[in-house]
Amino acid sequence: MLKYWVWLAELPGLKSPSRLALLRHFGSPEDIFFADREELLLAEDVPPKQAELALNRDLSAADRILADCQRLGQRILTIQDAEYPQRLRNIFDPPLVLYVKGRMPAMDEEAAVAVVGTRDCTPYGVAAAERLSQELAASGAVVVTGLAKGVDAAAARGALRAGGSVVGVTGNGLDVYYPWESRDLYDDVAAAGVLLSEYPPGSEPEKHHFPARNRIMSGLGVAALVVEAPERSGALITARLALEQGREVYAVPGPIGAPASVGCNRLIRDGAGLAAEGWDILRDFQERFPEKLRPAGELPAWTPLPTRRRAAPEPRQKQEAVPEPEETPALxxxxxxxxxxxxxxxxxxxxxxxxxxxxxxxxxxxxxxxxxxxxxxxxxxxxxxxxxxxxxxxxxxxxx
Structure with missing residues (x-):
């Protein structure tokens, strides 16, 4: 039953490797739930104290999450479901469950590209992210973005502008808009594609959520595109994860010495593909997806998408800023x-x-x-x- 999946995914203190190891050993969350202490301690690759955490049989949190999902129009995809992307299932640390809002593409059949970059991007980065994402979507690719401010939001806007499908992967619950001013973008992505999160409804954005989210973004795609990234950047973590997952990595070149382009220029120096247009990426995958990809041709000059206005903005308490993932964590x-x-x-x-x-x-x-x-x-x-x-x-x- 679905509630046992949510129970396992949300067990307090249980680390992700232990969850996956328990699942490999027992085969299903329900069997883990009903296992006694001796059986749990026999699970390979699970430290005893981790195994004993599964003796917590409280289902109240799972019941509450399931009720929230039903109320909010979200569904839950488990790692054993046929719809769960095989690409993502094969990464080192796949999420046990995904919370879904919208229509999930058949990701294993799509040329999906994760577009990432710094939140504190320059106008050049905004224009490049929106332009290249527009070209990617117009050429038949699916754009995967984190929906954070800066490059992520620009990538989503560009793909939507081309009428393409967008996969938004968040570091918070799908009902928690972060940043708050992106709430319209969340709604547009859910309508044109799908929103995904490994965090249940109501989960606030936490600093450690964002680099963890990045492994999902790179895992869903066949390639990752880094638009702007300073020397220490969460986008560079995504690029490294993509390489470890066997994905191709591309980067947008920037001015020599520009702080926001240091990471991209270094990636290109170290062998990443140079991306000045969307087809620089997709031509490498045309033989693999012959029915999906085609050059988009000449696109109109880049102009920003108009901002939608709400008739009556919803009241909300001022949202605390979440530190950038690349900042040095406290000891x-x-x-x-x-x-x-x-x-x-x-x-x-x-x-x-x-x-x-x-x-x-x-x-x-x-x-x-x-x-x-x-x-x-x-x-x-x-x-x-x-x-x-x-x-x-x-x-x-x-x-x-």
């Missing part, structure tokens, strides 16, 4: 429970002030390169590590 203490052995080993080597290169981490820990890369990604998503230039890392937490 905190974390428990090793729920961390993998690789993550614990890396945190034991990483320093607070002196960044260490990935190659040195591999040599020091003896952990294979792919596992080091995956563990560092999850540590960064959880706010336990930070990346610096030259693929160097520091830790941002202390272990108990």
């Amino acid at each position: 905190r203490t974390v428990s090793p429970e729920g961390l993998t052995d690789d993550q614990i080993a890396l945190l034991g080597v990483l320093e607070l002030e002196n960044p260490i290169q990935v190659d040195d981490l591999i040599e020091t820990t003896g952990i294979p390169a792919r596992r080091v890369s995956s563990a560092l990604t999850m540590l960064e998503i959880d706010g336990c590590a930070a990346q610096h230039s030259g693929k160097r890392y520091t830790r941002t937490v202390t272990l108990e």
